[in-house]
Amino acid sequence: MLDIISLGIVPFLVIIIVIHGYLKNVDIYDAFTEGALEGLKTAFKIIPNLIAIFIAIGVFRGSKALDILIDSVSPITKIIRFPEEILPLVLIRPLSGSGALGVVRDIISHYGPDSLPGITASVLMGSSETIFYTMALYFGSVGVKDHGHTLRAALLSYIISVFIVVFISRYLLFNI
Amino acid sequence: MINTIWFLLVFIGILYGALTGNLGDINNIIIDQATEGVTFGISLMGVMAFWLGIMNIAEKSGLIRAISKVFRPLVRFIFPEVPANHPAERWMLMNFIANMFGVGNGATAFGLKAIRELDSLNAHKGRATNAMAMFLIINMSSLQLVPLTVIKLRHDYGSKAPTDIIGITLLATTLSTIVAIIIGKMFERRRKC
Secondary structure: OHHHHHHHHHHHHHHHHHHHHHHOOOOHHHHHHHHHHHHHHHHHHOHHHHHHHHHHHHHHHHOOOHHHHHHHHHHHHHHOOOOHHHHHHHHHOOOOHHHHHHHHHHHHHHHOOOOHHHHHHHHHHHOOOOHHHHHHHHHHHHOOOEOOOHHHHHHHHHHHHHHHHHHHHHHHHOOO | OHHHHHHHHHHHHHHHHHHOOOHHHHHHHHHHHHHHHHHHHHHHHHHHHHHHHHHHHHHHHOHHHHHHHHHHHHHHHHOOOOOOOOHHHHHHHHHHHHHHOOOHHHHHHHHHHHHHHHHHOOOOOOEOOHHHHHHHHHHOOOOOOOOHHHHHHHHHOOOOOHHHHHHHHHHHHHHHHHHHHHHHHHHHHHHHO
16 A cells, blocks of 8 residues: 555656646646756755765764764763663764664664664654755755754754654553 | 864764774775765756656646645745745745655755745845744654655564554654744744844
8 A cells, every 4th residue: 555655656746747737738848848957957056065965974974983972972861761772863863864774774673673662763763854964955055054043943853852752652652 | 053063073083083993994985975975966866857847847837836825824824934925935835745755856856946945035145044944944853754764674674564653653753843843933033032
C-alpha cells in the first residue's frame, strides 16, 4: 500500500498538472522549459553552498570529534534519565542527514528494530530535519547573513520535540 | 551564525583529527566531500529542472493559485507579513506539500524559490525577516508524513512490523511542527519589543 502511494505520487501529480495545463490552453511545452531553466540555474547557484556544507560536516564527522561532545553531554543526560542509546543520534541529527541515518542503522542493528531504542531512533529520524544544512543552504542562496532568531527557535523546538519523541515512544508504543 | 558553526565544525574537526593522528583521513575527506558537493549539485539539477518546469505549468494554468486559496487562512495566520496572492505564498505552500509527501528534491526546489520571493519582500537585505525565519523553522521541524527511508531500513534489519512507527511518527511530526510554529511566534514577538 505504502509502496503504491510512494511510487504513484509523482506520476499522479505530473499527469494532473499536464492535463489541467493542456485543458486551460497553456503552452505547456514552453512553460516547462522556462521553469526547467530556472531550476537549472538555481541548482547551479547552490553548488558552492553544498561544497562548503559537505566539507565542514565531513571533516567534523571523520575526525570523530563528535565522541567528545557525546562524552561531555552524557553526565547531564544521565541525571535526567534520558535514554543514552539515542544520544549520538540526537547530537548528529541537526548537523547531517546521512550521518544521522548511519547512526539509526547502528542503533537498529545493535538493539534490534523493534526494541525501545530502535523505535525511538526511527521515530526521531522520521520527525526531524537537518537544521544546519537547511539554514546554510536557504540563507546562503539569498545572501542572508543575520539570521535573527532562526537558529535559536529551531534548536529549542528540536530539543522539545526530542523529549516528545522519547516520551511517546516509551509510553504510547510500549504500553498498549 | 552560519559563520560560527562552519568555523567550529572545520576547526574542531581538523584540530581533533591532527591530535588523534588522522590527518591523512581528513585530507581525503576534504577532497571527497568537495567532489561530492559538486556531484550532488549536478544530480539535483535534473530533478530541480523537472520540478520547476512542471510547477511552472501548474502556475500558468492557475492550479497552484487555486490550491493556495484553500490554504490562505492558514498562511495568513503564520505569515502575516506576506501579502495575499504574493508568489512567496504559493511557493511556500508547494514546498510544504512536497515535504509532506517526501518529495525531497521538489521541496528543495520550491523552498529555494520561496525564500527568494520572501527576500524580495525584505526591506533590510542580508537580514532575515520574521517570515523567512518562520519558513525555515517550519522546514527544520520536519513535515514528512511517512518516513519511507526509515521504514525501508527497519525492513532491511528484520523488523517484525516496519510500518508500526507510522502512527507515532505522524503524531511526533505534527507535534514538533506545532511546537516550532509556537516557538517561532514567541521569538517574533520578543524581537519586536
